[in-house]
Amino acid sequence: MHETSIVNSIFKTLEQEFNSDKLNKMSGVYLKVGILSNIEPRLLYNAYEAFHLTNPNYHNTKLHIEMSEIKIQCEDCNHVTDVKNYRFLCDQCQRPTKNIIQGEEMLIHKVEFDD
Amino acid sequence: MSIEKSTKAARGTVQCENTNINLLKANDFVADIIKKQMAESKTLLVNITSSAGSGKTTLMQETAKRLKDTIKIAVMVGDLETERDADRIRETGIQALQIVTGGICHLEAQMIHQVLPEYNLEEIDLLFIENVGNLVCPSSFDLGEDFRVTLMATTEGDDKPKKYPKMFLTSDLMLVSKADLLPYVPFSVEAVTIDAREINHELEVIQISSTSGEGIDTWCDWLLKKVKEKKKS
Numbered sequence: 001m002h003e004t005s006i007v008n009s010i011f012k013t014l015e016q017e018f019n020s021d022k023l024n025k026m027s028g029v030y031l032k033v034g035i036l037s038n039i040e041p042r043l044l045y046n047a048y049e050a051f052h053l054t055n056p057n058y059h060n061t062k063l064h065i066e067m068s069e070i071k072i073q074c075e076d077c078n079h080v081t082d083v084k085n086y087r088f089l090c091d092q093c094q095r096p097t098k099n100i101i102q103g104e105e106m107l108i109h110k111v112e113f114d115d
Numbered sequence: 116m117s118i119e120k121s122t123k124a125a126r127g128t129v130q131c132e133n134t135n136i137n138l139l140k141a142n143d144f145v146a147d148i149i150k151k152q153m154a155e156s157k158t159l160l161v162n163i164t165s166s167a168g169s170g171k172t173t174l175m176q177e178t179a180k181r182l183k184d185t186i187k188i189a190v191m192v193g194d195l196e197t198e199r200d201a202d203r204i205r206e207t208g209i210q211a212l213q214i215v216t217g218g219i220c221h222l223e224a225q226m227i228h229q230v231l232p233e234y235n236l237e238e239i240d241l242l243f244i245e246n247v248g249n250l251v252c253p254s255s256f257d258l259g260e261d262f263r264v265t266l267m268a269t270t271e272g273d274d275k276p277k278k279y280p281k282m283f284l285t286s287d288l289m290l291v292s293k294a295d296l297l298p299y300v301p302f303s304v305e306a307v308t309i310d311a312r313e314i315n316h317e318l319e320v321i322q323i324s325s326t327s328g329e330g331i332d333t334w335c336d337w338l339l340k341k342v343k344e345k346k347k348s
Contacts, residue, residue, distance in 0.1 A: 002220055002252040006138060013140050031138070037282050038251055055264075086280040087313045098284070098318030106138035113132070 001045035006039065010108065011051070012057065018111070024057075030064045030111035034103035041065045060114075069104030129270065137157065142256055145224035149231070149259030156236035158343040160244065161338070162258050164282060165266035166275075167248030170292040172200045173267065173325040174334075175245055179207040181335050186342055187238055191230055192245040194224040200245065210234065221252035224259060240342050250279035268293045269300050271309035276314055283311045288319045295324040 010029065019024070033039045048063045070083035075095035082089040083103070088114055089096055153160045163171050175190055180186055188323060190211040192200045201213035212233055214226050226243060236244065244260065246253045265286040267275055270293055276283045283289065289311055291304055308320050321337065324328035 002255070005219065005221075005223065009138055009141050013136055013138065017134070017136060031136075036284065037279055075283055086277055086285075088316065089313070096312075098315060098317065106137040108134055108138060109135060111132045 002038070003040070003043045004050070006044060006106075007051045009048045011055070012110065013108065018074050022113055025113040025115075026058070026061045026111060027114045028062045028064060028110075029108060030066065030079045030110035030112075031110045032068060032105055032107045034068045034070065034105045036070060036100070037106045037110050039065075039106065041067065066109075068105065071102045072097050073099050075099055075103050118309050127253035132205050139255065139257075142224045143315055145228050146257040146259040149224060149228055152231065153242075153245045153259065153261070154237065155160075156239070156261070157346050157348070158236050158239050159241045159262075159338075159342045160258075160260045161241065161341075162244045162246060162253075162263045163266065164246045164263060164286070165248060165268070166250050166251070166271055166290075168267045169248070169268035169271060170325055171245050171248065172265055172288070174292065174323070175204050175211075175243060176207050177325045177328075177331055178338070179204065179209045180337065181331065182338065183207065183209055184239070186240040186339070188241045188243070189234055189239050190243045190245060191227065191234075193226070193247045195219070195247065204245075216247060220247055221237050221256055222246050222258060223256050227258050240346075241338060243345045250275065250282045254279070254282040254285050261345065262287045264288045264290060266290045266292045267307060267311075269296050269302040269304075273304075273310070276307060276311040283318065286315065286318060288321065288337065290330075291322045293321065293324060293326075294322045294329050297329040 033075050044065060045063060071080055072079050072083055072088055074093060074095055076095050077093050079090055079092040157158055165171055181186055188209050190204050191214055192211060193214045194200055195216055195218055197214040201211040202212035212230055214222060214230060244258055263286045265282055269291055304322055311318050321330050321333050323334055
């Protein structure tokens with residue numbers, strides 16, 4: 001059910017950002033989602049398809065999802081660590097940190113329109 | 116002969132707009148409104164999350180019994196169906212309203228905002244949101260809360276933090292509940308604490324049992340301290 005909410009909020013957000021002229025020409029929406037966002041791409045694609053059944057206006061708009069891994073940056077030594085197995089520790093100095101620089105995002109980072 | 120580099124963008128049918136819009140923008144916008152309302156009335160808002168059946172409602176009842184003469188408490192409780200939980204909490208004599216989500220697996224800021232007019236916030240010191248029992252989706256939705264508290268029952272198994280990391284990453288306090296059952300279940304409080312703190316090193320941990328009363332005083336003291344801080348803010 002979570003995915004349905006997400007799809008609804010994608011279109012609600014786009015409708016706030018762009019006028020109806022542009023929305024009619026919208027051909028692609030690119031999402032960038034971190035693995036901490038609890039979004040499962042396959043389920044989101046399915047929810048997206050289901051959305052089109054009841055909202056035919058956007059059937060020309062394709063969804064693209066790009067997943068991003070978790071990265072943290074140490075506040076002490078500035079070292080950037082790829083987080084494995086959900087251990088939020090700096091690789092270099094072993095200090096724990098919650099300074100997540102990638103992996104939590106849920107962004108619409110690009111929207112394509114047909115000319 | 117020199118090759119001229121094209122300065123024009125590739126011709127095609129596509130025109131792009133680069134954005135960085137948060138998918139949950141609508142939710143976060145409403146969460147901010149809730150935050151402001153709570154700041155005005157100086158009401159502490161605590162979001163209680165956990166799996167289904169880990170003792171959230173029982174804890175609400177126990178907390179209400181102990182604190183209702185000291186501070187003014189109210190609860191809003193989310194479930195997919197029925198008003199059972201709100202009924203149980205109302206029996207303790209505090210205000211409790213049920214949010215029936217009708218199939219949605221989490222509470223969103225919009226739902227909280229819709230129910231808020233039913234509460235007289237000026238009079239309420241502590242407002243609990245008892246979220247839908249689910250360790251996944253509720254973790255993504257900011258409800259404008261001051262603190263997020265996650266219950267982790269000893270009957271669930273101590274492997275949960277690493278399985279549902281986002282919830283533990285976004286929580287401020289983990290309550291290890293049903294601690295009276297520790298002699299009968301293969302559950303290590305030490306192991307669960309280590310795992311949870313690998314995800315979130317700032318996470319506080321309190322071991323409680325609503326049945327035996329263990330740790331409930333510590334939990335209530337934690338709440339009273341936070342309520343006091345909110346009043347001063």
